[in-house]
Amino acid sequence: MTNDALVTFEGVVKRFGSFVAVQRMDFEIAKGEFLAIMGSSGCGKTTTLRMLAGLEAPSEGVIRLAGKPINDLPTWSRDTPMVWQSLALFPFLNVIENVEFALKMRGVGKAERRRRAEQWLERMQITEFAGRNISQLSGGQRQRVALARSLVVEPEILLLDEPLSALDAALKVRMQSVLKNLQRETGITFVYVTHSQSEAFSMADRVVIMSRGKIEQIGTPQEIYRTPRTRFVADFLGSSNIFTGKVAAAEGGIVTLNTPAGALSLASPDPSAHAVVGQTASLTVLDTKTNLALRSPSGRDLNAIPVRMIGEEFIGATATVYLETRDGQEIRIQKSHEELANLPLQIGQEFEAYWSYDDGHLVMEH
Numbered sequence: 001m002t003n004d005a006l007v008t009f010e011g012v013v014k015r016f017g018s019f020v021a022v023q024r025m026d027f028e029i030a031k032g033e034f035l036a037i038m039g040s041s042g043c044g045k046t047t048t049l050r051m052l053a054g055l056e057a058p059s060e061g062v063i064r065l066a067g068k069p070i071n072d073l074p075t076w077s078r079d080t081p082m083v084w085q086s087l088a089l090f091p092f093l094n095v096i097e098n099v100e101f102a103l104k105m106r107g108v109g110k111a112e113r114r115r116r117a118e119q120w121l122e123r124m125q126i127t128e129f130a131g132r133n134i135s136q137l138s139g140g141q142r143q144r145v146a147l148a149r150s151l152v153v154e155p156e157i158l159l160l161d162e163p164l165s166a167l168d169a170a171l172k173v174r175m176q177s178v179l180k181n182l183q184r185e186t187g188i189t190f191v192y193v194t195h196s197q198s199e200a201f202s203m204a205d206r207v208v209i210m211s212r213g214k215i216e217q218i219g220t221p222q223e224i225y226r227t228p229r230t231r232f233v234a235d236f237l238g239s240s241n242i243f244t245g246k247v248a249a250a251e252g253g254i255v256t257l258n259t260p261a262g263a264l265s266l267a268s269p270d271p272s273a274h275a276v277v278g279q280t281a282s283l284t285v286l287d288t289k290t291n292l293a294l295r296s297p298s299g300r301d302l303n304a305i306p307v308r309m310i311g312e313e314f315i316g317a318t319a320t321v322y323l324e325t326r327d328g329q330e331i332r333i334q335k336s337h338e339e340l341a342n343l344p345l346q347i348g349q350e351f352e353a354y355w356s357y358d359d360g361h362l363v364m365e366h
Protein backbone atom coordinates (compact mmCIF):
# COMPACT_ATOMS: atom_id res chain seq x y z
CA MET A 1 0.00 0.00 0.00
CA THR A 2 1.34 3.46 -0.85
CA ASN A 3 1.43 6.14 1.84
CA ASP A 4 -1.34 8.31 0.54
CA ALA A 5 -3.78 5.45 -0.11
CA LEU A 6 -6.99 5.97 1.82
CA VAL A 7 -8.71 2.89 0.43
CA THR A 8 -7.21 -0.33 -0.90
CA PHE A 9 -8.97 -3.21 -2.57
CA GLU A 10 -6.82 -6.34 -2.31
CA GLY A 11 -8.01 -9.32 -4.34
CA VAL A 12 -11.63 -8.39 -3.70
CA VAL A 13 -14.24 -10.74 -5.15
CA LYS A 14 -18.01 -10.54 -4.72
CA ARG A 15 -20.28 -13.47 -5.49
CA PHE A 16 -24.04 -13.66 -5.25
CA GLY A 17 -24.58 -17.42 -5.06
CA SER A 18 -22.59 -18.80 -7.98
CA PHE A 19 -22.72 -15.49 -9.91
CA VAL A 20 -19.51 -13.49 -9.77
CA ALA A 21 -20.50 -9.80 -9.68
CA VAL A 22 -16.96 -8.52 -8.99
CA GLN A 23 -13.83 -10.42 -10.02
CA ARG A 24 -10.52 -9.96 -8.19
CA MET A 25 -10.13 -6.25 -7.81
CA ASP A 26 -6.83 -4.69 -6.82
CA PHE A 27 -6.64 -0.94 -6.71
CA GLU A 28 -6.11 2.02 -4.44
CA ILE A 29 -7.90 5.29 -3.91
CA ALA A 30 -5.68 8.14 -2.77
CA LYS A 31 -6.66 10.54 -0.02
CA GLY A 32 -8.34 13.55 -1.58
CA GLU A 33 -8.82 11.88 -4.94
CA PHE A 34 -11.90 12.18 -7.13
CA LEU A 35 -12.35 8.67 -8.53
CA ALA A 36 -15.11 7.88 -11.01
CA ILE A 37 -16.27 4.31 -11.69
CA MET A 38 -17.82 3.71 -15.11
CA GLY A 39 -18.98 0.74 -17.11
CA SER A 40 -22.00 -0.72 -18.81
CA SER A 41 -25.11 -1.68 -16.90
CA GLY A 42 -24.62 -4.62 -14.55
CA CYS A 43 -20.79 -4.54 -14.61
CA GLY A 44 -20.52 -4.28 -10.82
CA LYS A 45 -20.13 -0.54 -10.17
CA THR A 46 -22.77 -0.27 -7.47
CA THR A 47 -21.67 -3.54 -5.88
CA THR A 48 -18.13 -2.14 -5.62
CA LEU A 49 -19.46 1.02 -3.98
CA ARG A 50 -21.71 -0.96 -1.66
CA MET A 51 -18.77 -3.05 -0.49
CA LEU A 52 -16.86 0.12 0.22
CA ALA A 53 -19.82 1.50 2.14
CA GLY A 54 -20.13 -1.67 4.20
CA LEU A 55 -23.52 -2.55 2.70
CA GLU A 56 -22.13 -5.76 1.18
CA ALA A 57 -19.28 -7.91 2.50
CA PRO A 58 -16.66 -9.12 -0.02
CA SER A 59 -16.71 -12.88 -0.66
CA GLU A 60 -12.90 -12.85 -0.86
CA GLY A 61 -10.10 -10.36 -0.33
CA VAL A 62 -9.69 -7.36 1.90
CA ILE A 63 -10.87 -3.76 1.70
CA ARG A 64 -8.80 -1.39 3.82
CA LEU A 65 -9.69 2.09 4.91
CA ALA A 66 -6.72 4.09 6.19
CA GLY A 67 -4.85 0.78 6.50
CA LYS A 68 -7.46 -1.07 8.55
CA PRO A 69 -9.51 -3.94 7.14
CA ILE A 70 -13.17 -2.95 7.02
CA ASN A 71 -14.73 -6.00 5.36
CA ASP A 72 -17.21 -6.62 8.13
CA LEU A 73 -17.36 -3.21 9.75
CA PRO A 74 -20.67 -1.43 9.27
CA THR A 75 -20.39 2.12 7.98
CA TRP A 76 -21.36 3.77 11.25
CA SER A 77 -18.73 2.03 13.35
CA ARG A 78 -15.67 3.13 11.38
CA ASP A 79 -13.07 5.68 12.50
CA THR A 80 -13.01 7.15 9.03
CA PRO A 81 -16.31 8.80 8.28
CA MET A 82 -17.83 7.82 4.98
CA VAL A 83 -21.20 8.90 3.69
CA TRP A 84 -23.50 7.56 1.06
CA GLN A 85 -24.96 10.43 -0.81
CA SER A 86 -27.94 8.76 -2.44
CA LEU A 87 -30.00 8.34 0.74
CA ALA A 88 -33.30 10.06 0.23
CA LEU A 89 -34.05 13.34 1.96
CA PHE A 90 -36.61 13.24 4.75
CA PRO A 91 -39.90 14.65 3.43
CA PHE A 92 -41.13 15.47 6.96
CA LEU A 93 -38.15 17.74 7.73
CA ASN A 94 -37.47 21.07 6.08
CA VAL A 95 -34.23 21.88 4.28
CA ILE A 96 -32.14 22.99 7.24
CA GLU A 97 -33.49 20.21 9.45
CA ASN A 98 -32.45 17.70 6.81
CA VAL A 99 -28.96 19.13 6.80
CA GLU A 100 -28.82 19.15 10.61
CA PHE A 101 -30.09 15.61 10.93
CA ALA A 102 -26.79 13.73 10.73
CA LEU A 103 -25.23 16.10 13.26
CA LYS A 104 -28.13 15.51 15.62
CA MET A 105 -27.56 11.75 15.31
CA ARG A 106 -23.94 12.34 16.25
CA GLY A 107 -24.96 14.21 19.39
CA VAL A 108 -23.89 17.69 18.26
CA GLY A 109 -25.65 20.41 20.33
CA LYS A 110 -28.47 22.48 18.90
CA ALA A 111 -26.66 25.81 18.43
CA GLU A 112 -23.59 24.18 16.90
CA ARG A 113 -25.73 22.08 14.52
CA ARG A 114 -27.58 25.12 13.30
CA ARG A 115 -24.36 27.07 12.77
CA ARG A 116 -22.76 24.27 10.74
CA ALA A 117 -25.90 23.59 8.73
CA GLU A 118 -26.22 27.27 7.89
CA GLN A 119 -22.62 27.35 6.69
CA TRP A 120 -23.31 24.49 4.30
CA LEU A 121 -26.54 25.99 3.01
CA GLU A 122 -24.60 29.12 2.23
CA ARG A 123 -21.83 27.20 0.56
CA MET A 124 -24.35 25.37 -1.62
CA GLN A 125 -26.23 28.63 -2.27
CA ILE A 126 -29.51 27.35 -0.87
CA THR A 127 -29.81 29.58 2.21
CA GLU A 128 -33.03 31.11 0.89
CA PHE A 129 -34.70 27.67 0.95
CA ALA A 130 -33.77 26.84 4.57
CA GLY A 131 -37.37 26.74 5.79
CA ARG A 132 -38.92 25.07 2.74
CA ASN A 133 -40.25 21.57 2.54
CA ILE A 134 -38.34 19.18 0.32
CA SER A 135 -41.39 18.82 -1.95
CA GLN A 136 -41.16 22.53 -2.77
CA LEU A 137 -37.68 22.24 -4.30
CA SER A 138 -36.50 21.60 -7.84
CA GLY A 139 -34.35 18.57 -8.66
CA GLY A 140 -31.14 20.60 -8.63
CA GLN A 141 -32.01 22.27 -5.32
CA ARG A 142 -32.77 18.89 -3.76
CA GLN A 143 -29.48 17.58 -5.03
CA ARG A 144 -27.69 20.46 -3.31
CA VAL A 145 -29.56 19.82 -0.06
CA ALA A 146 -28.53 16.17 -0.27
CA LEU A 147 -24.90 17.19 -0.79
CA ALA A 148 -25.04 19.67 2.11
CA ARG A 149 -26.52 16.97 4.32
CA SER A 150 -23.74 14.54 3.38
CA LEU A 151 -20.93 17.04 3.71
CA VAL A 152 -21.97 18.75 6.94
CA VAL A 153 -20.51 15.83 8.90
CA GLU A 154 -17.17 16.41 7.15
CA PRO A 155 -16.65 12.84 6.07
CA GLU A 156 -13.33 11.61 4.81
CA ILE A 157 -15.05 9.87 1.90
CA LEU A 158 -18.23 10.63 0.03
CA LEU A 159 -19.73 7.81 -2.03
CA LEU A 160 -21.96 8.96 -4.86
CA ASP A 161 -24.05 6.68 -7.05
CA GLU A 162 -25.34 8.46 -10.18
CA PRO A 163 -26.12 11.64 -8.22
CA LEU A 164 -26.97 13.71 -11.30
CA SER A 165 -28.87 11.15 -13.35
CA ALA A 166 -32.30 12.67 -12.72
CA LEU A 167 -31.33 16.22 -13.69
CA ASP A 168 -31.77 17.89 -17.06
CA ALA A 169 -28.75 18.47 -19.29
CA ALA A 170 -28.12 22.13 -18.39
CA LEU A 171 -28.42 21.50 -14.67
CA LYS A 172 -26.14 18.49 -14.95
CA VAL A 173 -23.38 20.63 -16.36
CA ARG A 174 -23.85 23.24 -13.62
CA MET A 175 -23.87 20.60 -10.90
CA GLN A 176 -20.69 19.06 -12.31
CA SER A 177 -18.80 22.24 -11.64
CA VAL A 178 -20.43 22.62 -8.20
CA LEU A 179 -19.30 19.10 -7.33
CA LYS A 180 -15.81 19.46 -8.72
CA ASN A 181 -15.20 22.75 -6.90
CA LEU A 182 -16.59 21.38 -3.70
CA GLN A 183 -14.35 18.36 -3.88
CA ARG A 184 -11.30 20.49 -4.60
CA GLU A 185 -12.03 22.94 -1.79
CA THR A 186 -12.84 20.37 0.88
CA GLY A 187 -10.24 17.76 -0.11
CA ILE A 188 -12.82 15.06 0.63
CA THR A 189 -12.24 11.83 -1.31
CA PHE A 190 -15.08 11.30 -3.79
CA VAL A 191 -15.94 7.90 -5.23
CA TYR A 192 -18.45 8.53 -7.96
CA VAL A 193 -20.36 5.91 -9.92
CA THR A 194 -21.77 7.07 -13.22
CA HIS A 195 -22.90 5.96 -16.66
CA SER A 196 -21.93 9.32 -18.08
CA GLN A 197 -18.59 9.66 -19.76
CA SER A 198 -18.77 13.43 -19.75
CA GLU A 199 -19.36 13.50 -15.99
CA ALA A 200 -16.55 11.07 -15.27
CA PHE A 201 -14.08 12.67 -17.63
CA SER A 202 -14.78 16.26 -16.68
CA MET A 203 -14.62 15.80 -12.92
CA ALA A 204 -12.49 12.82 -11.96
CA ASP A 205 -8.77 12.71 -11.29
CA ARG A 206 -8.85 9.05 -12.29
CA VAL A 207 -11.47 6.88 -13.90
CA VAL A 208 -12.04 3.15 -13.45
CA ILE A 209 -13.61 1.41 -16.45
CA MET A 210 -15.31 -1.87 -15.57
CA SER A 211 -16.75 -4.63 -17.68
CA ARG A 212 -18.42 -7.78 -16.37
CA GLY A 213 -17.12 -7.38 -12.85
CA LYS A 214 -13.54 -6.70 -13.95
CA ILE A 215 -11.44 -3.55 -14.09
CA GLU A 216 -10.49 -3.01 -17.72
CA GLN A 217 -8.47 0.14 -17.12
CA ILE A 218 -7.79 2.64 -14.41
CA GLY A 219 -6.10 5.94 -15.20
CA THR A 220 -6.46 9.65 -15.72
CA PRO A 221 -9.14 10.70 -18.21
CA GLN A 222 -6.36 11.72 -20.63
CA GLU A 223 -4.63 8.33 -20.42
CA ILE A 224 -7.82 6.40 -20.93
CA TYR A 225 -9.00 8.59 -23.79
CA ARG A 226 -5.69 8.60 -25.66
CA THR A 227 -4.41 5.15 -24.83
CA PRO A 228 -7.23 2.70 -24.19
CA ARG A 229 -5.69 -0.47 -22.82
CA THR A 230 -8.23 -2.90 -24.23
CA ARG A 231 -10.53 -3.11 -27.19
CA PHE A 232 -13.46 -2.99 -24.73
CA VAL A 233 -12.34 0.40 -23.41
CA ALA A 234 -11.89 1.82 -26.92
CA ASP A 235 -15.35 0.57 -27.92
CA PHE A 236 -16.94 1.73 -24.70
CA LEU A 237 -15.65 5.29 -25.00
CA GLY A 238 -16.80 5.39 -28.60
CA SER A 239 -14.36 8.16 -29.52
CA SER A 240 -11.95 6.16 -31.68
CA ASN A 241 -12.03 4.39 -35.01
CA ILE A 242 -10.85 0.83 -34.45
CA PHE A 243 -9.23 -1.41 -37.07
CA THR A 244 -8.58 -4.99 -36.09
CA GLY A 245 -6.20 -7.36 -37.84
CA LYS A 246 -3.03 -9.37 -37.45
CA VAL A 247 0.37 -7.89 -36.68
CA ALA A 248 2.34 -8.12 -39.95
CA ALA A 249 5.52 -6.39 -38.80
CA ALA A 250 6.90 -4.73 -35.70
CA GLU A 251 10.29 -3.12 -36.10
CA GLY A 252 12.04 0.22 -35.80
CA GLY A 253 9.25 1.56 -33.61
CA ILE A 254 6.62 1.00 -36.33
CA VAL A 255 3.94 -1.66 -36.02
CA THR A 256 1.96 -2.67 -39.12
CA LEU A 257 -1.33 -4.54 -39.03
CA ASN A 258 -3.05 -6.30 -41.90
CA THR A 259 -6.68 -5.29 -41.55
CA PRO A 260 -9.70 -5.70 -43.83
CA ALA A 261 -9.32 -1.97 -44.62
CA GLY A 262 -5.71 -2.50 -45.77
CA ALA A 263 -2.24 -2.48 -44.18
CA LEU A 264 -2.17 0.18 -41.47
CA SER A 265 0.81 1.32 -39.42
CA LEU A 266 1.38 3.17 -36.21
CA ALA A 267 4.36 4.55 -34.38
CA SER A 268 4.80 2.68 -31.17
CA PRO A 269 6.44 4.96 -28.62
CA ASP A 270 7.13 2.09 -26.28
CA PRO A 271 10.14 0.12 -27.60
CA SER A 272 9.12 -2.89 -25.54
CA ALA A 273 5.67 -2.78 -27.17
CA HIS A 274 4.25 -6.20 -26.85
CA ALA A 275 3.31 -6.50 -30.54
CA VAL A 276 3.97 -10.04 -31.68
CA VAL A 277 3.89 -10.82 -35.40
CA GLY A 278 0.90 -13.00 -36.26
CA GLN A 279 -1.13 -11.97 -33.20
CA THR A 280 -4.49 -10.24 -33.34
CA ALA A 281 -4.40 -6.56 -32.44
CA SER A 282 -6.30 -3.34 -33.06
CA LEU A 283 -5.19 0.07 -34.16
CA THR A 284 -7.26 2.83 -32.59
CA VAL A 285 -7.27 6.42 -33.78
CA LEU A 286 -9.38 9.18 -32.23
CA ASP A 287 -12.16 10.41 -34.48
CA THR A 288 -10.87 13.94 -33.89
CA LYS A 289 -7.44 12.88 -35.26
CA THR A 290 -8.86 11.20 -38.37
CA ASN A 291 -8.89 13.54 -41.38
CA LEU A 292 -10.70 13.66 -44.66
CA ALA A 293 -9.51 14.66 -48.15
CA LEU A 294 -10.74 14.23 -51.69
CA ARG A 295 -7.44 12.78 -52.89
CA SER A 296 -4.89 10.58 -51.21
CA PRO A 297 -2.67 12.94 -49.21
CA SER A 298 1.03 13.03 -49.90
CA GLY A 299 3.34 12.87 -46.94
CA ARG A 300 5.29 10.37 -44.97
CA ASP A 301 4.01 8.23 -42.18
CA LEU A 302 0.34 8.56 -43.02
CA ASN A 303 -2.32 5.89 -43.28
CA ALA A 304 -4.96 6.55 -45.94
CA ILE A 305 -8.01 4.46 -46.78
CA PRO A 306 -10.75 5.01 -49.34
CA VAL A 307 -14.16 5.71 -47.79
CA ARG A 308 -17.65 6.75 -48.83
CA MET A 309 -19.78 9.19 -46.90
CA ILE A 310 -22.94 7.72 -45.36
CA GLY A 311 -24.14 10.46 -43.01
CA GLU A 312 -23.43 13.53 -40.93
CA GLU A 313 -24.53 15.04 -37.67
CA PHE A 314 -24.07 18.52 -36.28
CA ILE A 315 -23.81 19.14 -32.58
CA GLY A 316 -22.87 22.66 -31.55
CA ALA A 317 -19.57 23.71 -33.05
CA THR A 318 -18.56 20.28 -34.29
CA ALA A 319 -19.70 17.98 -37.04
CA THR A 320 -19.45 14.23 -37.14
CA VAL A 321 -19.15 12.68 -40.58
CA TYR A 322 -19.99 8.98 -40.89
CA LEU A 323 -18.13 7.00 -43.54
CA GLU A 324 -17.89 3.46 -44.75
CA THR A 325 -14.68 1.71 -45.76
CA ARG A 326 -14.57 -0.54 -48.86
CA ASP A 327 -14.97 -3.59 -46.63
CA GLY A 328 -18.11 -2.13 -45.08
CA GLN A 329 -16.76 -0.91 -41.75
CA GLU A 330 -18.30 2.28 -40.42
CA ILE A 331 -15.88 4.96 -39.24
CA ARG A 332 -16.31 8.53 -38.11
CA ILE A 333 -14.48 11.80 -38.10
CA GLN A 334 -15.18 14.71 -35.83
CA LYS A 335 -14.13 18.22 -36.80
CA SER A 336 -15.12 21.83 -36.43
CA HIS A 337 -17.30 23.27 -39.20
CA GLU A 338 -14.35 25.39 -40.42
CA GLU A 339 -12.15 22.34 -40.88
CA LEU A 340 -14.77 20.74 -43.11
CA ALA A 341 -15.77 23.88 -44.98
CA ASN A 342 -13.91 23.03 -48.20
CA LEU A 343 -15.14 19.46 -48.58
CA PRO A 344 -18.17 18.43 -50.69
CA LEU A 345 -20.03 16.73 -47.84
CA GLN A 346 -22.69 14.71 -49.65
CA ILE A 347 -23.98 11.24 -49.03
CA GLY A 348 -22.23 8.84 -51.40
CA GLN A 349 -19.20 11.11 -51.96
CA GLU A 350 -15.88 9.25 -52.03
CA PHE A 351 -13.01 10.49 -49.85
CA GLU A 352 -9.73 9.36 -48.39
CA ALA A 353 -9.69 9.10 -44.62
CA TYR A 354 -6.16 9.59 -43.31
CA TRP A 355 -4.16 10.02 -40.13
CA SER A 356 -0.60 10.08 -38.99
CA TYR A 357 1.23 7.00 -37.70
CA ASP A 358 1.79 9.00 -34.51
CA ASP A 359 -1.95 9.24 -33.88
CA GLY A 360 -2.45 5.48 -34.01
CA HIS A 361 -2.51 3.51 -30.79
CA LEU A 362 -1.98 -0.24 -30.48
CA VAL A 363 -4.30 -2.47 -28.47
CA MET A 364 -3.31 -6.11 -28.28
CA GLU A 365 -6.07 -8.66 -27.96
CA HIS A 366 -5.91 -10.30 -24.52
Ligand SMILES: Nc1ncnc2c1ncn2[C@@H]1O[C@H](COP(=O)(O)OP(=O)(O)OP(=O)(O)O)[C@@H](O)[C@H]1O
Binds near residue numbers: 019042047
Ligand atom coordinates in the same frame (compact mmCIF):
# COMPACT_ATOMS: atom_id res chain seq x y z
N1 LIG B 1 -28.18 -8.83 -4.13
C1 LIG B 1 -27.91 -9.35 -5.32
N2 LIG B 1 -28.20 -10.64 -5.60
C2 LIG B 1 -27.92 -11.21 -6.79
N3 LIG B 1 -27.33 -10.53 -7.82
C3 LIG B 1 -27.03 -9.25 -7.62
C4 LIG B 1 -27.29 -8.60 -6.37
N4 LIG B 1 -26.86 -7.31 -6.47
C5 LIG B 1 -26.36 -7.18 -7.71
N5 LIG B 1 -26.45 -8.33 -8.39
C6 LIG B 1 -25.96 -8.58 -9.77
O1 LIG B 1 -24.59 -8.25 -9.83
C7 LIG B 1 -24.30 -7.59 -11.06
C8 LIG B 1 -23.68 -6.23 -10.79
O2 LIG B 1 -24.67 -5.37 -10.25
P1 LIG B 1 -24.39 -3.83 -9.95
O3 LIG B 1 -25.63 -3.26 -9.37
O4 LIG B 1 -23.15 -3.70 -9.17
O5 LIG B 1 -24.17 -3.28 -11.43
P2 LIG B 1 -23.97 -1.79 -11.93
O6 LIG B 1 -22.73 -1.79 -12.72
O7 LIG B 1 -24.06 -0.85 -10.80
O8 LIG B 1 -25.23 -1.66 -12.89
P3 LIG B 1 -26.17 -0.41 -13.25
O9 LIG B 1 -25.30 0.51 -14.03
O10 LIG B 1 -27.24 -1.04 -14.09
O11 LIG B 1 -26.65 0.16 -11.97
C9 LIG B 1 -25.59 -7.51 -11.83
O12 LIG B 1 -25.62 -8.57 -12.76
C10 LIG B 1 -26.66 -7.68 -10.77
O13 LIG B 1 -27.82 -8.30 -11.31
